[in-house]
Amino acid sequence: xxxxxxxxxxxxxxxxxxxxxxxxxxxxxxxxxxxHALAKASTCGICLMLAALIMAIDNDISGLxxxxxxxxxxxxxxxxxxxxxQLVYRHEQGRLKHPSREKTPxxxxx
Amino acid sequence: xxxxxxxxxxxxxxxxxxxxxxxxxxxxxxIDRIIxxxxxxxxxxxxxVVLSVWWKTQLFIEIMLIFSLLGFVGTVxxxxxxxNDPSKLKRVGKKDDSRKETP
Numbered sequence: 001x002x003x004x005x006x007x008x009x010x011x012x013x014x015x016x017x018x019x020x021x022x023x024x025x026x027x028x029x030x031x032x033x034x035x036h037a038l039a040k041a042s043t044c045g046i047c048l049m050l051a052a053l054i055m056a057i058d059n060d061i062s063g064l065x066x067x068x069x070x071x072x073x074x075x076x077x078x079x080x081x082x083x084x085x086q087l088v089y090r091h092e093q094g095r096l097k098h099p100s101r102e103k104t105p106x107x108x109x110x
Numbered sequence: 111x112x113x114x115x116x117x118x119x120x121x122x123x124x125x126x127x128x129x130x131x132x133x134x135x136x137x138x139x140x141i142d143r144i145i146x147x148x149x150x151x152x153x154x155x156x157x158x159v160v161l162s163v164w165w166k167t168q169l170f171i172e173i174m175l176i177f178s179l180l181g182f183v184g185t186v187x188x189x190x191x192x193x194n195d196p197s198k199l200k201r202v203g204k205k206d207d208s209r210k211e212t213p
Contacts, residue, residue, distance in 0.1 A: 015122040022126030076182040
């Protein structure tokens with residue numbers, strides 16, 4: 001009973017985090033902001049859901065496999081976000097929209 | 111109770127993937143489309159997790175591993191393609207600027 005409640009809480013919190021990253025992807029204004037919203041929230045959400053799966057399948061070898069999936073997710077999603085953010089930063093440096101970001105030392109062109 | 115939780119999580123993940131697909135459709139630059147496709151892959155892995163919790167099966171674990179690997183490799187391939195030839199990215203951005211200025 002306690003285990004079911006814990007699994008349900010982890011699943012709901014994880015899927016809510018993924019939904020919030022989708023909402024941030026929809027609502028934010030800039031490619032850098034969207035990458036920022038997606039990388040952290042979806043990594044945390046998918047790791048919570050995989051922890052719920054570890055609890056649901058009560059098996060050692062499956063737990064190790066799911067731990068492997070979790071480690072891989074923790075490695076790859078921030079790396080993909082970093083790569084896309086680097087691409088945005090390198091190629092759209094002169095024409096970012098917001099005036100608050102023009103104060104960064106990288107925008108010497110304006 | 112478990113059925114309600116599964117339905118709720120499926121609804122949230124489907125809503126997230128629908129939002130990401132809308133961003134794929136209307137995304138101003140190509141980088142937004144890459145990021146949104148990454149979110150589609152993540153939410154599909156989440157749906158596999160919910161199905162595994164519901165059916166208490168171990169069949170989907172390797173499929174989850176392979177699918178997250180495929181999403182990452184797709185993102186890296188797109189980034190390398192645009193990194194080696196940045197004129198494509200600039201062309202897309204200029205189109206976006208002209209499209210924004212015309213209305």
